[in-house]
Amino acid sequence: MSKKRICLLFGGKSGEHEVSLQSAKSIYEALDKEKYEVLLVGIDKQGKWRLGNSANYLLNADSGDYTQTKLNTEAMQAIVPVSDNNTTSLISQSNGREMGKVDIVLPAVHGPYGEDGKLQGMLDMLGVPYVFSGTLASALAMNKAKTKLIAKSIGLTVAEDIVLEKDNEYNINNIINKLSLPIVVKPNELGSSVGTTIVNSAQELKAGIKEGFKYDHTLILEQFIKGRELTVPIMGNNSPKALPVIEIIPKVSGWFDYRAKYAVGGSDEICPADIPGDIKSKIQEMSVKIFKAVGCADLARADFIWSKENGELYFLEINTIPGLTKNSLTPKAAKVAGMSFSEFLDKLIKLAEKRYNKKL
The missing domain is CATH 3.30.1490.20 (ATP-grasp fold, A domain)
Structure with a gap:
């Protein structure tokens, strides 16, 4: 059986560039090379698309210092995606040579120009399948104020x-x-x-x-809500399911900031969260509800605060391309749900393929 050709796309122009590189390295290592041929494509901070041949393309990504993760752009050909006859190929900008066809794109690009609908719109125009939410849902979820309006309209509690x-x-x-x-x-x-x-x-x-x-x-x-930080990954399309709830307890700072998220040992992440069963059921139900209302696909992660003052669950935001580094929350929830990281990625790719095939 021929291998599927996965374009693992990462980097980007946003302030989350380094996080994206770490996600990409974790994904590359976990993808089953018996099933997939992985084409690494990095977008540098200037927005140029560059081609890599191996995991060495991600410099220092395993150093443990997330601030030092680098994208190697030396002696790398810049490329552009081109659609022809219902397939998508990557073409060298310098000499027009075809670098290979792509079956599906797995974007590990966080923040603006990657998670905000712009990349998804381009891929839609090319007609190439991709993992994660589409153009509209990505744009909505990226805009925190707009997402909170949607959350409020479906009965979720949000901070002033x-x-x-x-x-x-x-x-x-x-x-x-x-x-x-x-x-x-x-x-x-x-x-x-x-x-x-x-x-x-x-x-x-x-x-x-x-x-x-x-x-x-x-x-x-936003009004600061003192309480316990809880997050819930949601997976699926027609009948999305909430994965186990995670509680986040920051250790290197007073809240779940950049260092607490990505530094080794920056926070304790308890999965499944040690919370009452009714709170667990309610937050999972709310997570699926906002996933559907925004129009997310394949995978997202919803963040909440469980108020210490009034016991309410406050919706914060939903992430359409949640971090997938070794220290990230979603892989931990998938593991508790019985999936290895490799199995979790297989499921994601299958969900995207099934969704795309329904459009044809």
Whole structure:
């Protein structure tokens, strides 16, 4: 039986570039090479698509230092995807030589230009199957403010928020009066907690807003909810199922920031979470509900806070391409559900293929 040709796409122009490289290395190592021929394609920080031949393409990805992960762009041909006769090939920009056809794309590209619908729209136009959510769901889920509107419309509880645009005026005192301190300041369309701060004073709020605007032209400022951080991966299409609930307990910082997420030992992730059965059932039900409402496909991960003050479950956001590094949450939940990482990736690819075949 011939092997499927998987294009493992990673990197990108966003602030989550290094996270993407780590996800890609973990995925590459776990994909069954008896079933798949893996074509590594990296997008550098300038947006150029580059071709690699082996896992060595990801420099220092196994060093344990996520900040030092690099994409090797030396002596690598830049490529472009071209669609012809219902197949997609990768063509060298320098000499027009065909680098090979692609059966399906597995995008491990996080953040803007990868997880926000732009890449998905391009792949849709080319007619090539890909894993994870489509253009609309990806764009919606990337926009935290829009996703919260959808969540609220289907009965999920969300924290009070204010949306700020970079060129618009705002009043610090009015923000504090509405939300109360502490306040969470987030770039509206970025993940991995890049550019996110928790502020406890007017001065910190000014600094947090200034920092956030380095990463996005729109910020979402949220009422801080003290409680337990819970997250739920959801897998499937027509009848999506919630995987086991995970509780996140940060160790290197007071909340689940970039270091807590990606540094080795940065947090304790308890799966299955030690929570009452009714809370477990409710959060899994809510996760599937938002997955369907946003229109997600194959896999996503929904994040919540279980309030210490009032016992409510507050929906935070849903991630359409959750991190798939060795330290990531979703592979841990899949393992508790009885799937090795390799089996989990097989299932993801099959879900995408089945979904795409229904469109033909």
